[in-house]
Amino acid sequence: MNKLAAALIAAVSLSAMAHAQDAVIHAGHVLAVPGEGYLTQQTILVEAGRIVSVTPGYTVPRKNKDPVIDLKSAYVLPGMIDSHVHITRERSPDTRIKAFEDSEVDTAFDGAAFALTTLRAGFTTVQDVGGANDAVFGLRDAVARGVVPGPRIRTAGRGIAVTGGHGDFNGWSSDVMSKFPGTNICDGAADCARAVRQQIKEGADLIKITATGGVMSNTAAGLELQFSEEELAAIVEAAHSMGRKVTAHAHGKSGIDAALRAGIDSIEHGSYLDDESIALFKEKGATLVPTVLAGITVSRWTNEAWVPEASRAKAALVGPLMLDMLRRAHEGGVNIAFGTDTGVSRHGENAKELGLMVEAGFTPEEAIRAATVIAAEHVQMLKDIGTLETGKFADLIAVTADPLQDIREMVSVDFVMKGGEVIKPLD
Numbered sequence: 001m002n003k004l005a006a007a008l009i010a011a012v013s014l015s016a017m018a019h020a021q022d023a024v025i026h027a028g029h030v031l032a033v034p035g036e037g038y039l040t041q042q043t044i045l046v047e048a049g050r051i052v053s054v055t056p057g058y059t060v061p062r063k064n065k066d067p068v069i070d071l072k073s074a075y076v077l078p079g080m081i082d083s084h085v086h087i088t089r090e091r092s093p094d095t096r097i098k099a100f101e102d103s104e105v106d107t108a109f110d111g112a113a114f115a116l117t118t119l120r121a122g123f124t125t126v127q128d129v130g131g132a133n134d135a136v137f138g139l140r141d142a143v144a145r146g147v148v149p150g151p152r153i154r155t156a157g158r159g160i161a162v163t164g165g166h167g168d169f170n171g172w173s174s175d176v177m178s179k180f181p182g183t184n185i186c187d188g189a190a191d192c193a194r195a196v197r198q199q200i201k202e203g204a205d206l207i208k209i210t211a212t213g214g215v216m217s218n219t220a221a222g223l224e225l226q227f228s229e230e231e232l233a234a235i236v237e238a239a240h241s242m243g244r245k246v247t248a249h250a251h252g253k254s255g256i257d258a259a260l261r262a263g264i265d266s267i268e269h270g271s272y273l274d275d276e277s278i279a280l281f282k283e284k285g286a287t288l289v290p291t292v293l294a295g296i297t298v299s300r301w302t303n304e305a306w307v308p309e310a311s312r313a314k315a316a317l318v319g320p321l322m323l324d325m326l327r328r329a330h331e332g333g334v335n336i337a338f339g340t341d342t343g344v345s346r347h348g349e350n351a352k353e354l355g356l357m358v359e360a361g362f363t364p365e366e367a368i369r370a371a372t373v374i375a376a377e378h379v380q381m382l383k384d385i386g387t388l389e390t391g392k393f394a395d396l397i398a399v400t401a402d403p404l405q406d407i408r409e410m411v412s413v414d415f416v417m418k419g420g421e422v423i424k425p426l427d
Contacts, residue, residue: 049420079124079395081375086343093306107135115150122413124395128155156208158184171218189234212255224252232262278332294341295322337378338371
C-alpha cells in the first residue's frame with residue numbers, strides 16, 4: 001500500500017478506535033478452554049492487553065483503579081477465529097466491474113470497513129486466503145499498528161494459480177486479460193517455486209494455492225486438479241523451506257488427494273472428499289477448513305443473472321455437497337478448523353457456520369472449539385489466542401444466553417474485547 005493510502009485509512013479510522021485498558025472482568029460463565037466446559041463465577045484480570053489471571057470468585061485487587069466490567073449474567077468465550085476469509089471484498093452484482101473501477105486505495109477502504117464489521121461480530125482473528133497484495137498486506141499491518149480497528153489478520157495475499165485456472169483473470173477478452181498477468185500465475189515446477197518465493201517476498205504469512213477449479217472463476221474448467229504433481233511438490237518445497245505453510249483450495253477429489261500427498265498442510269472446501277481422502281488427512285496430519293456457509297450461499301445464486309453462467313453451473317454442483325461432506329469428515333475424525341469463505345457470504349455473518357457445523361453433527365462446544373482452539377493452532381497463533389488463559393491476548397466475547405444450549409446465540413454477540421480494548425460493550 002502506498003503512503004497516501006495508509007495515511008487516508010489511518011485518518012478516518014483513528015476516531016473509531018477504542019483504547020486498550022487494564023480491566024477486571026467479573027464473568028458468570030467462562031468457556032476458558034472450549035472443550036473443557038464452563039468455569040463459573042470467575043474474575044479475569046487484564047493488564048497491557050493480556051490476561052494476567054482467571055480466578056474463582058468475584059474479586060477486585062487492592063487499590064484497584066481499573067474499571068470493573070460486569071459480565072456476571074453473561075457467557076464469556078475466547079474471541080472467535082475465522083480461518084478462511086476475503087477481508088477486502090464481498091461478492092455482489094458489481095463485483096466484476098469493481099476489478100476495473102477500484103484502485104488499491106478503494107480496496108483497502110472496503111477492507112477496513114469489513115474488518116470492523118467482522119470484529120464487532122466477535123471474530124478477533126482472521127486468516128485471509130486470497131486478496132490483492134498491496135491492499136490486504138497494508139490492512140493487516142495497519143490493524144497490527146493499531147491505526148485501523150479490526151481482527152488480527154494473517155494473510156496469503158494472492159493465491160498461486162496456473163494459467164487459466166481458478167485464481168487467474170478469466171472470462172474477459174484476450175486484450176483485457178493480457179493486462180492482468182499476475183506474478184502469482186505459474187506454469188511448471190520452477191515457475192511455481194518462483195511464484196511462491198515472490199509472494200513471500202511481498203509479505204505473505206502463508207501460501208494459498210488453487211489446486212482445483214473453483215465455483216466463482218468465470219471459466220468452464222471443471223472442479224478437478226489443475227496443477228501437476230511436480231508443480232505441487234515444488235510449491236510445498238519452496239514454501240516450507242522459507243517457513244511458510246501451504247493451504248490448498250480444492251473441491252475435486254483428484255485435487256484434494258494430490259495436494260495431501262504432496263504434503264500441503266490444509267485443504268479449503270474439500271467438497272468431493274471420500275473415504276480415501278479422509279484417510280489421507282489423518283495420515284498426513286492435515287487440517288480441513290470446510291466453508292459450508294459459502295456452499296450454502298452460492299447454491300442460492302444459481303438463477304442470479306449477475307453470476308456468470310459458468311459459475312452458476314458449478315454452484316449448482318458444489319453447494320448441495322458441502323453439509324454432507326462436513327458430516328463425513330467429522331465422523332471420520334479429520335482435524336477441522338472453522339472457516340467460512342466470507343466475502344462470498346456477507347461479512348459479519350461468519351458465525352452462521354457454527355450452526356451448519358452443529359447441523360452436520362458437531363456438538364455446540366465442538367463447533368466453538370473448532371473456531372477457537374483448533375483454529376488458533378491452524379493459524380499458528382495458539383500461544384497467543386484461542387483460549388482464555390494467563391499470558392494470552394485478552395480477546396474475549398460474551399453472549400447473554402448459553403450458546404451450548406443454542407448455538408444461534410453466537411450469530412449476534414453482545415460484548416467484544418480485543419487485546420484489552422472494549423470494541424462492543426454489553427448494553
